[in-house]
Amino acid sequence: MEAADLAQLLTPEGMALLDRTPAVSDGGEIVRVVSRLRSEGHDPGLVAAVLTQAKLRQRALSKFGPFAARMLFTEAGLEQATRLQVAAQHAGRFAAAGLTRVADLGCGIGGDAMAMAALDLDVTAVDRDEVTAAVATHNLSPWDHARVELGDAAAFDLSRVDGVWMDPARRTSGHTNTKRLTDPDEWSPSLDTVFAAATTTPTGVKLGPGVDRDLIPDTAEAQWTSVDREVVELALWFGPLARPGVRRAATVIGPHGVAELTGAADAPDEAVGPIGEYLYEPDGAVIRARLIGDLARSIDGRMLSEGIAYITSDRAVTTPFAQGFRVLDTMPLDVKKLAARLAADGIGTVEIKKRGVDVDPAQFRKRLRLRGRGRVTLVLTRLEGRHTAILCERLADVAG
Numbered sequence: 140m141e142a143a144d145l146a147q148l149l150t151p152e153g154m155a156l157l158d159r160t161p162a163v164s165d166g167g168e169i170v171r172v173v174s175r176l177r178s179e180g181h182d183p184g185l186v187a188a189v190l191t192q193a194k195l196r197q198r199a200l201s202k203f204g205p206f207a208a209r210m211l212f213t214e215a216g217l218e219q220a221t222r223l224q225v226a227a228q229h230a231g232r233f234a235a236a237g238l239t240r241v242a243d244l245g246c247g248i249g250g251d252a253m254a255m256a257a258l259d260l261d262v263t264a265v266d267r268d269e270v271t272a273a274v275a276t277h278n279l280s281p282w283d284h285a286r287v288e289l290g291d292a293a294a295f296d297l298s299r300v301d302g303v304w305m306d307p308a309r310r311t312s313g314h315t316n317t318k319r320l321t322d323p324d325e326w327s328p329s330l331d332t333v334f335a336a337a338t339t340t341p342t343g344v345k346l347g348p349g350v351d352r353d354l355i356p357d358t359a360e361a362q363w364t365s366v367d368r369e370v371v372e373l374a375l376w377f378g379p380l381a382r383p384g385v386r387r388a389a390t391v392i393g394p395h396g397v398a399e400l401t402g403a404a405d406a407p408d409e410a411v412g413p414i415g416e417y418l419y420e421p422d423g424a425v426i427r428a429r430l431i432g433d434l435a436r437s438i439d440g441r442m443l444s445e446g447i448a449y450i451t452s453d454r455a456v457t458t459p460f461a462q463g464f465r466v467l468d469t470m471p472l473d474v475k476k477l478a479a480r481l482a483a484d485g486i487g488t489v490e491i492k493k494r495g496v497d498v499d500p501a502q503f504r505k506r507l508r509l510r511g512r513g514r515v516t517l518v519l520t521r522l523e524g525r526h527t528a529i530l531c532e533r534l535a536d537v538a539g
Contacts, residue, residue: 144188145270148211149277153185160193169194203250211274216248221306221345224392225364225371226254229304229343234258236379238302238341244292245306245327249275251345255304256282263300265290267327293328302341302380305333323354330354341378348373348427362388363427368462370423389424391459398459400425406432412441414469415453418518418531419461420492434460444521447495455534464516464531472496472519472526478507480530485511490533493519496526 147153160172169190176186195217199207202222212220221229229251233241239261243252246264248271255262262285266272272289279285297303307326323330333344334356348363348370355361360381362374376382387402409432419440421431426448435441438461440452456463470477481489487509491500496519503519518529 142270142273144184144191145211145273147182147185148188148192149273152181153189156181156185157189157192160189206253210248211277212248213271213274216271216274219306220248220250221254222366222371223250223254225366226251227257228364228390228392228397229345229374230254230258230260232343232376232380233260233302233304236302236341238379240300241302241304242295242297242300243304243306244295246275246287247271247306249278249287251304251306252279252285252287253282256285259284262286263288265292265295267291291328293332297336297340300340302343303336304343304345305336306345307333337375337377341380342375343377343380344375346373346375348423357386360385360388361428362390363424364390364392365422365424366392368393368422370427373427387428387430389422389428389430389460391422391424393459395459400428400430400433400460402428402430402433405429408432409435409441409450411443411445412451414443414466414522414529415441415451416466417452417455417534418443418464418466418529419450419452419456419458420464420518421448421450421461422459425460434458444495444523447520449494449518449520457534463534464518465534467515467530467532469522470528470530472498472528474503474506477517477528481507481509481515482511484513484515486513486515487511488514490514490516491519492516495521 173186173190177183192211195212196207199210199212199217202220203210204223206223233255241255241260241262243262243264246252246266249264252262252264256279264275264279264285264287266275267290269289272287276287279287307328336342350373355375359375359377362376363370364372384403385401386404389400391398406429421434425431425434431448435450438452438456438458439454440450443449443451470480489504489507489509491504493500498519516531516533518531520527
């Protein structure tokens with residue numbers, strides 16, 4: 140979306156038209172909406188801008204829920220925006236630390252700033268892109284204690300606030316078809332600028348979950364967050380925003396709510412032991428935070444194999460930090476023998492998981508030539524130094 144498109148959209152006619160245009164995703168539905176709007180005599184450029192927002196609102200439901208129905212987006216801004224349930228966790232940090240004036244530097248479309256404003260924090264949101272700042276202004280309009288400024292995050296006067304939230308731009312500038320930047324010096328603001336701010340001001344920083352761990356300062360609390368089993372970010376917390384004695388945290392958000400595993404440092408793994416009756420796959424946030432050993436100890440477990448993130452135990456445990464499976468059998472990882480076994484058992488549906496083996500699950504599934512009504516989970520991994528297939532059933536399925 141360019142500035143001219145946004146200006147047209149932000150007119151009374153444009154907003155009224157957008158508000159009565161439903162969120163769309165289906166191709167046929169899009170054609171019908173376009174035909175109806177053009178038949179009503181609306182400008183083709185305005186119709187295109189409205190339709191783009193309607194499609195983005197549909198996509199935004201997974202991140203913003205019902206709030207998406209009144210928000211504006213750019214394609215790149217939506218892709219990079221923090222999910223609202225995660226942004227609420229960020230805002231809660233500032234509120235718990237007693238920081239009432241917060242700057243959201245590199246605010247994007249304003250997702251984090253919205254969550255802060257909802258907790259009655261005084262928010263100054265800053266972005267260097269004119270269109271993005273205008274979109275954020277619209278999204279923050281319900282709160283009179285939130286404002287948007289057009290400017291360079293690196294030049295912001297930190298003395299104006301009690302705390303800072305930074306989300307360095309890690310993609311090239313633009314509103315669509317941006318490319319990822321891998322060099323922290325090319326981020327905006329650069330990682331050096333971010334860490335310099337953290338030495339003087341309570342600071343939270345959003346980074347990609349796969350960032351090089353060597354870049355994490357010893358003074359920061361590093362918190363990896365997953366939503367519905369997908370690891371979505373790494374947040375670094377400095378000063379009073381970091382919790383005493385916590386340097387590693389795995390926050391897991393799902394149907395169970397919010398659960399957290401924390402540690403003072405990377406946790407040593409448990410020793411490797413024989414496979415038990417149950418197998419557990421740690422959540423990705425737990426793996427990224429290197430708290431697998433602490434999880435294993437909490438469920439009386441042991442590592443299945445050296446350097447592989449599977450835990451085995453002799454008891455069934457329900458935990459938000461791992462998916463659990465009951466072990467049915469183990470076999471050598473031989474596709475012909477596996478195919479014969481699954482055919483004999485009437486297995487027609489297979490979930491394939493792998494760690495420590497070089498296998499393409501899609502191609503492997505084709506070679507199994509599955510037939511039947513039964514289902515099973517195949518865990519392809521190393522066991523006692525050998526490539527092994529573990530036949531399992533999910534504990535959730537067993538319980539159901």
